[in-house]
Every structure is written in C-alpha cells, then in structure tokens.
Amino acid sequence: MTKKALDFQALLRPGIIKTRPYSPGKPVAEVQRELGLDSIVKLASNENPEGPLPAVLEAITTAAMEINRYPDAACYELTQSLAKHLDVSPSSLIFGNGSNEVIDILIRALVSPGENVVYSEHSFIVYALATQVHFESGIAVPLTTGDRHDLPAMAAAVNDKTKLVIICNPNNPTGTYNTVAELDTFLASIPDQVIVAMDEAYYEYVTADDYPQTLAMLSAHPNLVLLRTFSKIHSLAGLRVGYGVGHPDLIGELHKTREPFNVNMLSQAAGIACLENWHEVAGRRDRNRAELDRMVIELETLGLETVPSETNFILVRGQVNAGQLAADLLQKGVIVRPMHAFGLGDGAMRISIGLPAENNRCLEALKEILN
Numbered sequence: 001m002t003k004k005a006l007d008f009q010a011l012l013r014p015g016i017i018k019t020r021p022y023s024p025g026k027p028v029a030e031v032q033r034e035l036g037l038d039s040i041v042k043l044a045s046n047e048n049p050e051g052p053l054p055a056v057l058e059a060i061t062t063a064a065m066e067i068n069r070y071p072d073a074a075c076y077e078l079t080q081s082l083a084k085h086l087d088v089s090p091s092s093l094i095f096g097n098g099s100n101e102v103i104d105i106l107i108r109a110l111v112s113p114g115e116n117v118v119y120s121e122h123s124f125i126v127y128a129l130a131t132q133v134h135f136e137s138g139i140a141v142p143l144t145t146g147d148r149h150d151l152p153a154m155a156a157a158v159n160d161k162t163k164l165v166i167i168c169n170p171n172n173p174t175g176t177y178n179t180v181a182e183l184d185t186f187l188a189s190i191p192d193q194v195i196v197a198m199d200e201a202y203y204e205y206v207t208a209d210d211y212p213q214t215l216a217m218l219s220a221h222p223n224l225v226l227l228r229t230f231s232k233i234h235s236l237a238g239l240r241v242g243y244g245v246g247h248p249d250l251i252g253e254l255h256k257t258r259e260p261f262n263v264n265m266l267s268q269a270a271g272i273a274c275l276e277n278w279h280e281v282a283g284r285r286d287r288n289r290a291e292l293d294r295m296v297i298e299l300e301t302l303g304l305e306t307v308p309s310e311t312n313f314i315l316v317r318g319q320v321n322a323g324q325l326a327a328d329l330l331q332k333g334v335i336v337r338p339m340h341a342f343g344l345g346d347g348a349m350r351i352s353i354g355l356p357a358e359n360n361r362c363l364e365a366l367k368e369i370l371n
Contacts, residue, residue: 149167
C-alpha cells in the first residue's frame with residue numbers, strides 16, 4: 001500500500017518556510033574541475049589568505065591525538081586565556097561555533113514571538129536569516145548614503161517590542177564603520193532593557209583612530225555585548241570559533257541555550273595558540289592594509305568605484321552587471337561575491353584581499369574583461 005505523500009511544509013513553523021538557506025557557493029575544487037582550470041583564486045569569503053600560524057598548526061596536531069574524547073564543554077583553558085588577554089572576567093565570556101552561533105544564541109534567548117530585532121538592511125545576511133528562522137520580526141534599517149549604519153534611524157526604529165539591536169562595525173559587506181562619538185550618542189538613546197550586540201568580526205583589521213574601543217564601554221553599558229571571532233585575521237575560518245563578551249549576569253543566562261561541546265577540541269587548542277602569538281596580528285593587519293590600499297588605486301584606475309574599508313575586503317561598484325562580471329571573472333579562475341543578495345544593487349560586488357599574486361591575478365582578469 002502506497003502511503004500518501006506528506007505535506008512537510010504544513011509541519012514547519014512559518015519562519016522556516018519563509019527563509020531561504022544561506023548560499024555559500026560551490027567548493028573551489030568543484031569549480032576548478034567544472035571549468036577545467038589549473039588553479040582558482042578565491043576572493044569571495046573574506047578569509048585570511050596567509051593561513052594559520054605554525055604554532056597554531058602544532059597545537060592542532062597535538063590536540064588531534066585526543067579526538068576520541070569529548071572537548072571541554074566549558075572551554076575552560078580558552079576562556080582563561082582570553083579573559084587574561086582582554087582583561088575581563090571569565091564569567092563575561094561565551095564561546096560559539098563561530099560568532100554566528102553567538103548571534104543565534106542571543107536571538108533564541110532574548111526574543112519571543114511578537115518581539116523584534118533591529119539591524120541594518122545591508123549588513124551581514126545572517127542577522128535576517130536567524131531572525132526569520134526563529135519566527136521573530138526583524139526591523140531592517142537602510143544604510144546612510146555613505147554606506148554606513150544609520151545609527152539615529154536605528155535608534156528611532158527601536159520600540160517597546162524591541163529586544164535586540166545588532167550593529168556590524170566595521171560593516172560587512174561595505175567595510176565602513178561608525179565612530180566612537182556616533183556610538184556613544186546611540187547607546188545613550190537606547191533603553192536599558194534593549195540589548196545592543198556589536199559584531200566586531202573585523203576588529204583586528206581596523207586602523208582608524210576614531211573607531212570605538214567597545215571593551216572600555218562595557219562597564220557603563222551593561223546592555224552591551226561584543227561579538228568577535230578567530231575566523232578572520234587569525235585564519236581559523238575552517239575551525240569555527242567565535243565569542244561574545246558582556247555582563248556576567250547576561251552571559252550566564254545565555255549559557256543555558258548554548259549546546260554542550262559546541263566548540264570542538266581542535267578549535268579550542270587553535271584559539272589558545274592564536275592568543276599566545278598575538279604579536280603576529282599587527283603584521284597581518286599591516287600587510288592587509290598595504291594590499292587593500294594598492295587594490296583601491298588599481299580598481300579606481302579601471303573606472304570602478306570603491307567604498308573606504310576598515311576590513312579585509314572592498315565593496316566595488318561600477319556601470320556593469322556585477323553578477324555577469326563575477327561570472328566572467330570565474331571563467332578566468334577568480335571568485336568574487338556579487339552583492340544583489342545583500343540588496344546593494346546589480347552593480348555592486350565584494351572583493352576580499354588576497355595575497356599579492358592573487359590580487360594581481362584579479363586585477364589582470366578585470367582589465368581583460370573591462371577593456
């Protein structure tokens with residue numbers, strides 16, 4: 001007897017049905033095979049092209065000998081190491097499988113049906129995805145004409161149903177940032193019962209003098225939570241370890257929604273090794289800045305518009321269809337990210353900063369296509 005086909009959508013929450021899954025793109029090896037290319041330059045995911053430090057690889061190798069055991073569910077050693085590095089209490093830290101998970105934890109812990117989350121309309125796409133999945137209502141606020149978070153407009157969007165505001169600073173995918181003065185004014189206007197999450201995934205790349213040092217703001221704003229990651233400048237994107245810093249009372253409650261063993265053994269060991277070799281960060285930041293500045297000059301020479309960036313990527317606009325341009329670049333072995341999914345228009349694309357030779361290949365391919 002053949003059973004009647006199930007209508008699975010009828011079983012799901014409305015938030016799931018309405019949500020489109022995050023689209024990461026095909027693996028590099030598959031693209032290379034399909035196109036018959038000898039090599040691929042991936043400048044689409046804001047990864048650090050330099051790769052992990054030798055000390056990190058050594059720590060991973062040592063930790064791998066124990067992978068028959070469960071990882072430390074409390075991330076004790078990593079917590080102690082990071083607390084000392086940041087000069088904060090260990091009880092003010094929570095770790096996640098990337099900072100993405102900490103964002104998800106915040107939404108699940110704070111927001112109930114009928115309440116809302118405020119974020120930028122043109123920012124990290126996971127904010128909208130996570131909010132939609134949990135069937136909460138998101139309030140998306142457009143950027144300013146300068147591609148920055150419109151903090152006054154975001155403050156005005158907060159209402160008596162708002163539980164969480166998420167600010168990406170510097171912002172992905174624009175690379176822009178909001179100043180310490182702007183953030184001070186914003187925080188002063190937000191009710192104490194509304195949590196403000198500052199997503200600072202690109203914090204270590206920033207060189208601007210007026211960028212807010214938010215750790216110093218925590219004592220004055222107990223409703224402030226900072227989100228950072230080891231995925232970017234520390235080259236641990238493949239291991240997924242991020243963290244949140246906030247008031248111990250709030251962090252203690254957030255731990256109730258954190259899954260056991262959410263940060264694996266290799267990630268914890270790698271994170272500790274990164275902290276022990278923090279002196280390497282300045283060089284990585286400076287090399288990124290030098291290549292970013294060079295890329296800006298070259299891209300503008302090609303007639304493309306660039307947005308000033310404090311990250312490891314550049315938002316580029318031109319009188320072209322970015323989707324087609326990205327497809328043409330792919331044929332030449334260069335992967336970039338068109339920005340239509342972020343709502344930034346058909347002419348916008350994001351180019352991550354690679355190694356000098358990788359950047360050169362991207363520029364040469366652009367010259368051939370645009371000319």
